[in-house]
Amino acid sequence: MTALDAMPWWAALTASFLLVLGGLITLIGTVGLLRLKTFYQRIHGPAITITLGTGCILIASMVYFTVTQSRLVIHEILIAAFVLMTAPVVSMLIMRAALYRNQYDSRVVSARSVPNPEQELVERGALQPERSFAGDPVNAHEGRTSPRS
Amino acid sequence: MTVGTLLSLAIGFALVCVILAMMLCTVRLLIGPSAHDRVLALDTLWMCTMLLALMLGIRFGSQIYFEAALIIAVLGFVSTIALAKFMMRGEVIE
Numbered sequence: 001m002t003a004l005d006a007m008p009w010w011a012a013l014t015a016s017f018l019l020v021l022g023g024l025i026t027l028i029g030t031v032g033l034l035r036l037k038t039f040y041q042r043i044h045g046p047a048i049t050i051t052l053g054t055g056c057i058l059i060a061s062m063v064y065f066t067v068t069q070s071r072l073v074i075h076e077i078l079i080a081a082f083v084l085m086t087a088p089v090v091s092m093l094i095m096r097a098a099l100y101r102n103q104y105d106s107r108v109v110s111a112r113s114v115p116n117p118e119q120e121l122v123e124r125g126a127l128q129p130e131r132s133f134a135g136d137p138v139n140a141h142e143g144r145t146s147p148r149s
Numbered sequence: 150m151t152v153g154t155l156l157s158l159a160i161g162f163a164l165v166c167v168i169l170a171m172m173l174c175t176v177r178l179l180i181g182p183s184a185h186d187r188v189l190a191l192d193t194l195w196m197c198t199m200l201l202a203l204m205l206g207i208r209f210g211s212q213i214y215f216e217a218a219l220i221i222a223v224l225g226f227v228s229t230i231a232l233a234k235f236m237m238r239g240e241v242i243e
Contacts, residue, residue, distance in 0.1 A: 012152040016159035019204070023166030026200060030170040033193055034177050039186055046193040057200050064207050079219055086226045090192060093233035098185035100237055
């Protein structure tokens with residue numbers, strides 16, 4: 001603890017404030033990840049953890065090591081630049097994958113929610129009886145919404 | 150209250166916060182209703198691990214934890230990209 005006591009008070013106050021702020025922001029972001037309802041709301045929770053929480057703790061680390069080692073220690077900028085560059089890429093890729101999977105699931109589910117699409121269309125007169133969509137639920141769904149021939 | 154006490158209290162508080170955050174991420178990783186929820190929770194867990202390494206570096210006054218945090222950040226990025234590509238395409242290397 002002697003190394004900590006040797007710090008000037010302003011550096012210790014700055015580092016303490018940034019550490020407490022970074023820890024609280026990290027906790028708030030993950031509470032958002034846990035508590036929000038849908039996935040598209042949930043993806044906004046960790047963004048504050050990645051940007052603000054990481055930034056606060058990296059600046060606290062820079063202040064601490066600069067003061068205790070009596071030289072300029074700024075190699076935490078490497079982590080900050082890397083994280084700030086990669087966080088939007090990761091977020092966009094996860095979002096695109098989730099959107100693709102949700103669209104695929106909703107197409108398959110809505111096609112399968114019609115119990116017998118061919119019979120229903122024949123009864124409504126929208127389909128000639130010799131045209132068959134059997135065995136292909138996705139095309140059967142599209143055939144149901146096609147205009148009358 | 151000396152300067153060292155203040156700083157060590159702040160480090161302890163931040164460590165507790167980040168460990169609680171990792172627990173919440175683990176809960177979301179376990180109960181996540183879909184696969185992309187789990188991938189998002191895993192990415193957040195990587196980030197919290199990196200913050201934990203940085204704060205342990207401040208706590209023990211060592212520079213070695215910085216390199217560990219850098220490697221954790223790079224590996225988390227690569228693994229999340231691979232998982233997102235797997236969810237999108239069904240295979241990683243095509």
